[in-house]
Amino acid sequence: MSTPAHPRRATLSEVAALASVSIATVSKVLNGRSGVSDETRSRVESLLDERNYNRRNTSQSAAPLVDVLCFEIDSPFGGAAISGIERVAREQGIGMVVTGTEVTHQPGAAWVEGVLRRQPIGIILVAAALSEKVKARLRSRNIPVVMIDPYGAPATDAPSIGSADWNGGYLATRHLIELGHTRIAIVTGPDDMLASTARLSGYRAALDSAGIRPRRDWIRPGKFHHDDGLSQGIELLRADPDERPTAIFASSDLQALGVYDAARSLGLDVPGDVSVVGYDDLAIAKWAGPAMTTIRVPLAEMAEQAMRLVTRLRSEPELAFRRVDMATTLVVRGSTAPPRA
Numbered sequence: 001m002s003t004p005a006h007p008r009r010a011t012l013s014e015v016a017a018l019a020s021v022s023i024a025t026v027s028k029v030l031n032g033r034s035g036v037s038d039e040t041r042s043r044v045e046s047l048l049d050e051r052n053y054n055r056r057n058t059s060q061s062a063a064p065l066v067d068v069l070c071f072e073i074d075s076p077f078g079g080a081a082i083s084g085i086e087r088v089a090r091e092q093g094i095g096m097v098v099t100g101t102e103v104t105h106q107p108g109a110a111w112v113e114g115v116l117r118r119q120p121i122g123i124i125l126v127a128a129a130l131s132e133k134v135k136a137r138l139r140s141r142n143i144p145v146v147m148i149d150p151y152g153a154p155a156t157d158a159p160s161i162g163s164a165d166w167n168g169g170y171l172a173t174r175h176l177i178e179l180g181h182t183r184i185a186i187v188t189g190p191d192d193m194l195a196s197t198a199r200l201s202g203y204r205a206a207l208d209s210a211g212i213r214p215r216r217d218w219i220r221p222g223k224f225h226h227d228d229g230l231s232q233g234i235e236l237l238r239a240d241p242d243e244r245p246t247a248i249f250a251s252s253d254l255q256a257l258g259v260y261d262a263a264r265s266l267g268l269d270v271p272g273d274v275s276v277v278g279y280d281d282l283a284i285a286k287w288a289g290p291a292m293t294t295i296r297v298p299l300a301e302m303a304e305q306a307m308r309l310v311t312r313l314r315s316e317p318e319l320a321f322r323r324v325d326m327a328t329t330l331v332v333r334g335s336t337a338p339p340r341a
Contacts, residue, residue: 084303169202229258
């Protein structure tokens, strides 16, 4: 049977007595420190909620902070997202703590302890993910989470901001079809990321609408990296001229640059022998040679909106907001042209 709600806020000593633990243990839970078992932490957290303890007041003297967890923090994509978040945070006088994560898209075990000690106004995930256990701990401390381009399917328990990736995949492929290409390959992203599966779906839809049947061996897996474009580009383009694609849609600008290098290593010209379309419209796209046709993702706007949403959730915790996809657009430059006769 649960303890009935108390009309006044309990003291730490009262919570400690009810939980049969020391005041020091309750303090560890409040400040996100280690050294407390999961069972004890859960019991103390429940009592803090039931006894109306205002845990946000434990760090009243701290300056407002936002925690940013970014997958592949050193990538151009990560840098652009962090820059957009920082612009709005600076305008609002909010500090930032930025943490990178690799491979699993999830932070190390110590990350949540640091977050709970800092008591940020919110957390922004950039292509990163959190376990259900970590999310429960953050919810218990009233720390909102907002996701940018979420890894995997968008969570139902946190707002997310993405882009219209299906439409982007469709626009990229449709552009190549309208130039006269029918032999169009794709290098995809990770199959457990919504962004990459949506781009692939848009590619398939554009081919289907033009009556073009996609070749299974021209749908190549990747991780959004330059090396994917290079290795898969070589595999696609080393075939005889009559058997290789005349156009390749790469699911990121970095992949597209890899396809450029693959073509050059085989003595082929972009766009003379193979047209290439990228995705994201990072700064490097217009500096490439030739300048890259790509799909523009409004990453800066997505990051700025995520930061503004965090500050809104601070004062409107019940804000009804789940998912928004911002528009993607085709940017035509010099890497695409009609196929040679």
